Amino acid sequence: MxxxxxxxxxxxxxxxxxxxxxxxxxxxxxxxxxxxxxxxxxxxxxxxxxxxxxxxxxxxxxxxxxxxxxxxxxxxxxxxxxxxxxxxxxxxxxxxxxxxxxxxxxxxxxxxxxxxxxxxxxxxxxxxxxxxxxxxxxxxxxxxxxxxxxxxxxxxxxxxxxxxxxxxxxxxxxxxxxxxxxxxxxxxxxxxxxxxxxxxxxxxxxxxxxxxxxxxxxxxxxxxxxxxxxxxxxxxxxxxxxxxxxxxxxxxxxxxxxxxxxxxxxxxxxxxxxxxxxxxxxxxxxxxxxxxxxxxxxxxxxxxxxxxxxxxxxxxxxxxxxxRAMLATSRAGIAYVTTGSTGIKKIVALEGIEVSPNPSNDIFKLTAKGKEDLSFEVYNAVGERVIPTQNFSSSTTINLSSFSAGIYFAKISSGENVVVKRLALNR
Ligand SMILES: [Ca+2]
Ligand SMILES: [Ca+2]
Ligand SMILES: [Zn+2]
The missing domain is CATH 3.40.390.10 (Collagenase (Catalytic Domain))
Structure with missing residues (x-):
């Protein structure tokens, strides 16, 4: 009805x-x-x-x-x-x-x-x-x-x-x-x-x-x-x-x-x-x-x-x-990229990145099994960068204990491949 x-x-x-x-x-x-x-x-x-x-x-x-x-x-x-x-x-x-x-x-x-x-x-x-x-x-x-x-x-x-x-x-x-x-x-x-x-x-x-x-x-x-x-x-x-x-x-x-x-x-x-x-x-x-x-x-x-x-x-x-930024993040995976200078084809999606726990009260663990030469940075909900670029391999932690509760975004990069993970910070 x-x-x-x-x-x-x-x-x-x-x-x-x-x-x-x-x-x-x-x-x-x-x-x-x-x-x-x-x-x-x-x-x-x-x-x-x-x-x-x-x-x-x-x-x-x-x-x-x-x-x-x-x-x-x-x-x-x-x-x-x-x-x-x-x-x-x-x-x-x-x-x-x-x-x-x-x-x-x-x-x-x-x-x-x-x-x-x-x-x-x-x-x-x-x-x-x-x-x-x-x-x-x-x-x-x-x-x-x-x-x-x-x-x-x-x-x-x-x-x-x-x-x-x-x-x-x-x-x-x-x-x-x-x-x-x-x-x-x-x-x-x-x-x-x-x-x-x-x-x-x-x-x-x-x-x-x-x-x-x-x-x-x-x-x-x-x-x-x-x-x-x-x-x-x-x-x-x-x-x-x-x-x-x-x-x-x-x-x-x-x-x-x-x-x-x-x-x-x-x-x-x-x-x-x-x-x-x-x-x-x-x-x-x-x-x-x-x-x-x-x-x-x-x-x-x-x-x-x-x-x-x-x-x-x-x-x-x-x-x-x-x-284009959506194709590298939220819509990653539906497109291949070709780069004019090299002609190399690769998948844009950076897959296999895990975040846990999520939501968290303070620390988020990032795991990227078998991947090296990675970096992350963190943005708040209005797009201001709150943690500058940090390099890591395989796994790392993101400590948001000094930030106020809310939604944050971790941008994780490996070369041209990028993925964005949503982090829910509770108190
Ligand atoms: Ca006008
Ligand atoms: Ca306008
Ligand atoms: Zn419309």
Whole structure:
């Protein structure tokens, strides 16, 4: 009964909040998760602030474009009618759009206004369809299954995230190795997509609201690619819903901060303040907030805005820094890196690092079995470094007895490989 009520409420809210379609349901889902599991938003914010600090270091210490991340993608097409079972050619085209936009090789980079050209950035992230499935067998990186929405005529309810479940259980491939993208009929074409940002809850338990089996991106089937025969609407037919949702999956927020004021922003300093989404327009005259020291117009060309696909054309340097730092930390494992100078391929994830006890009242033991030449440093929840870099081999201890209770992050490095562990300090 309760479930039905929730379902009808979300249907109602979506139907009456927008005339045609809703560009993205990510923020609404985050609010829902916060209500179910208070503290969820704080965890997401903690990860974001910490990663921003790491990103700032990356920018200072090496060329962003030297290292390219290659993200392994699997599409799960979940259909209830033949029309929803979209062809391979559309999914392959979506990969091409992603590679174009995340490498700033899109033809419309010239449309980025002059005031934003200095911050427009190549993310150095590329995408490829998985060639090996979780069992090690060859694959084309596309699965196709018949889906069973609770209310079939409506399509899949984003509020319950039901597209990711099947009668046989979870449909995801291991979310710590693949970027899972589910494609289906999300409420009549009203929701174009949604994704969960990284929150680093330990093992992503179901009770935290961030079950690992649900990590990934959901797209409406008629918002995929730039070559689909019958898109939801010509204004969103450029394949940029996926660009936007993957931005969320890498931790980016909406450019206006999901609040209708000029105070709450996206936590990114090189995107200007905005009081609202661009409301699916390409109006270059919008300037909803006064920025200091230079007042910029609203950045309607940013992929994390709600503009029409035709006027979305860039990420900023700081957004790129956050996404790349997420690939080295919270999203490590889904990408390989290639370094321009050496061409060496390696897995980004630094695996096998254990922390115990956690939570702790004072001392945390770090164990990295069989690994040498390691270092760690510790950040507080707002991204300030509280313990500078210390080298170690195999194991060491982190003593937080002189710090106040709260959440801290240990960044553990070995060469270019990095992992961040969340430390809960109790008293
Ligand atoms: Ca901003
Ligand atoms: Ca402004
Ligand atoms: Zn969004």
């Amino acid at each position: 309760k479930k039905l009520f929730l379902l009808s409420c979300s249907v109602f809210c979506i139907l009456f909040s927008t005339a045609q379609f809703k560009r993205c349901y990510t923020h609404e889902l985050m609010v829902q998760k916060e209500n179910q599991n208070p503290g969820y938003m704080q965890r997401v914010n903690d990860v974001f602030e910490n990663v921003k600090h790491i990103a700032a270091q990356y920018h200072n210490s090496r060329s962003v474009n030297d290292t390219i991340y290659h993200v392994q993608v699997v599409f799960h097409v979940v259909y209830t009618s033949p029309a929803e079972n979209i062809p391979d050619s559309v999914l392959i085209n979506q990969i091409e759009v992603l590679n174009r936009d995340y490498r700033r090789r899109n033809a419309d980079t010239v449309q980025t206004r002059a005031c934003f050209q200095p911050v427009a950035a190549d993310a150095g992230i590329e995408f490829y369809l998985a060639t090996t499935d979780p069992n090690g067998n060859p694959t084309n990186g596309i699965t196709r299954t018949v889906g069973h929405p609770q209310i079939p005529f409506l399509g899949f309810n984003p509020g319950s995230d039901e597209i990711k479940d099947s009668a046989n259980g979870k449909t995801c491939w291991p979310t710590n190795r693949y970027l899972n993208i589910w494609v289906g009929n999300v409420f009549f074409g009203i929701v174009l997509g949604y994704a969960f940002p990284p929150d680093n809850a330990p093992n992503w338990p179901i009770s935290s609201g961030t079950d690992s089996a649900h990590q990934g991106v959901v797209l409406h089937y008629a918002a995929v690619g730039s070559n689909f025969a019958s898109p939801i609407d010509p204004t969103v037919a450029g394949g940029r819903s996926a660009v936007h949702e993957i931005g969320h999956y890498f931790g980016l927020r909406h450019i206006w901060g999901d609040s209708t004021d000029c105070v709450v922003d996206d936590g990114i300093s090189d995107t200007p303040f905005a009081a609202d989404a661009s409301q699916q327009t390409c109006d270059t005259t919008i300037n909803s907030c006064v920025d200091s020291p230079i007042d910029f117009p609203d950045m309607i060309e940013d992929y994390m805005d709600y503009s029409d696909d035709r006027c979305l054309n860039t990420f900023t340097q700081e957004q790129v820094g956050v996404m």
